Amino acid sequence: MKRVIRPFLVTICAVAVTAVAGIAATGSEASAATIKVASARAASIAAASKTCANSEAEIRDVPHRLFAAWNSGNGAGIGAVFTTDGHFVTTAGKFLTSQNEISQYYTAALAGPLNGIRVIGTPATIRCLGPTTVVVDGYGGLLLPGETYTDPAQVPLGRRFVVSWVGVQENCVWYMKEFQATTIAA
Secondary structure (H helix, E strand, C coil): CCCCCCHHHHHHHHHHHHHHHHHHCCCCHHHHHHHHHHHHHHHHHHHHHHHHHHCHHHHHHHHHHHHHHHHCCCHHHHHHCEEEEEEEECCCCCEECCHHHHHHHHHHHHHCCCCCCEEEEEEEEEEEEECCEEEEEEEEEEECCCCCCCCHHHCCCCCEEEEEEEEEEECCEEEEEEEEEEEECC
């Protein structure tokens, strides 16, 4: 997996900016103020990256909660992975715009055309945008009854997909805010 979380590098950048701010203190007040703002922003980014990096296991758990709900035929459980105003763009292009709509759609789909089909997936990158916001890109696949693939790369084209989702932390729990999946065609 490609790691995009680099708190050590961001911390070094924050220290460098802080050092420049100290050197520039003898310069103009405008330059010192600009550098002070940049230093504070760099420290904020470093703190956000560290907080997000410390939550990586919880962030990786979010899609696994979705898979568990899907694989047990629980449409309401899929909806529960999302914020109340969450959005889900399916591989078929259906745009679902709330937790309730996501739950209803998947309750019907898992009782109908998706009955018996399981889903697997894995995150490829996690990018922290702040202490409570991440963007995750990854791969997934739909398994027909009896298939035992464990890696999305093993799933035949047409049932394999690439995903991007925005995760947010609310009340110490990570949820999906936005989710989009695109089928990888032959």
